[in-house]
Amino acid sequence: QVQLVESGGGLVLPGGSLRLSCAASGRAFSTFNHYFMGWFRQAPGKEREFVARISETGLNTYIADSVKGRFTISRDNAKNTVYLQMSALHPEDTAVYFCAASQRWTVVLSDYNYWGQGTQVTVSS
Numbered sequence: 001q002v003q004l005v006e007s008g009g010g011l012v013l014p015g016g017s018l019r020l021s022c023a024a025s026g027r028a029f030s031t032f033n034h035y036f037m038g039w040f041r042q043a044p045g046k047e048r049e050f051v052a053r054i055s056e057t058g059l060n061t062y063i064a065d066s067v068k069g070r071f072t073i074s075r076d077n078a079k080n081t082v083y084l085q086m087s088a089l090h091p092e093d094t095a096v097y098f099c100a101a102s103q104r105w106t107v108v109l110s111d112y113n114y115w116g117q118g119t120q121v122t123v124s125s
Contacts, residue, residue, distance in 0.1 A: 004024050007023070008021050009120045012089055012122070014089060014090060016087075017086060022037070022099030022116055024101065032077055034103070036102045038102065039097060040112075041093075041097045042095055042096050043094060043095040043096075048098070051097070053107065070088045070089075082099055094123050101113060101114040
């Protein structure tokens with residue numbers, strides 16, 4: 001069984017911060033540090049979009065322009081976990097956030113083999 005489980009979502013005021021976590025488990029992730037990890041989001045009525053990605057070692061990251069300077073991605077391979085630290089949140093950041101795993105350094109959704117179920121982030125006063 002392969003699982004990616006996101007957590008940390010919730011309701012936050014504009015300008016606030018949240019840290020999302022994504023824990024990987026299952027046979028495929030016995031070598032978690034062989035996977036590139038990504039975060040995506042999907043707002044109501046919109047397509048799923050790329051947010052951030054991180055290399056297997058964590059040394060390289062790439063952040064979408066829409067969130068650059070506000071979001072950071074990191075990982076702890078000892079814990080099989082990837083994080084998305086979000087700050088200065090805007091109402092436009094409201095979406096379901098998904099983590100995903102790929103064996104390619106990519107922003108293309110279809111290149112990600114494994115997906116979590118998503119966690120809701122709502123930014124509202």
